[in-house]
Amino acid sequence: MAELLNCPHCGSIFVQNSVRDVCEACYKAEQIQFETVYTYIRKRENRTATSEQVIEDTGIEKELLIKFIRTGKLKLAQFPNLGYPCAKCSTLIREGKLCGSCNSNLKGQLDTLAKEEARNQSVKSGNTFFIKR
CATH class of the missing domain: 1.20.5 (Single alpha-helices involved in coiled-coils or other helix-helix interfaces)
Known part of the structure; x- marks a missing residue:
C-alpha cells in the first residue's frame, strides 16, 4: 500500500511505492548519477575500479553507490572490485x-x-x- 512520505533528500512530499523511495525529482537526479557511474565503470580500464575510485572519479555520494549495488542496479559479478560495507x-x-x-x-x-x-x-x-x- 502506498503512503505519503517526505523525500529524504529534498523534503518534498511524495507517494512511496515499491519502486521508489524518493520523490520524482530526486529519482530523476539519481538516474542521471547512475548513468554517469555506469558509463564510467563500463569502460574497460575502469572495470576493476574500487568503490573509492568510482566515488572519487564520478563525484557520486558513497551512500548512493551503495544503494545502486544493494538494489541490484550494478551487478557485482561484472565488476570484481566493487562492494559495500x-x-x-x-x-x-x-x-x-x-x-x-x-x-x-x-x-x-x-x-x-x-x-x-x-x-x-x-x-x-x-x-x-x-x-x-
Missing part, C-alpha cells in the same frame, strides 16, 4: 548484510544462547537434581 564492522562485502567473520560470530552467540535457554528450561521443568554435600 558489512552492517557491523564495515568490511567490504559482495553479498548479504554481514561479512563471514561477523556472521560466524553471530551464529556462535545464537548457539550459546540456545544452549543456555535449553539448560534453563530443563531446570524449570524439574529434570535437574541438585545434591547437597
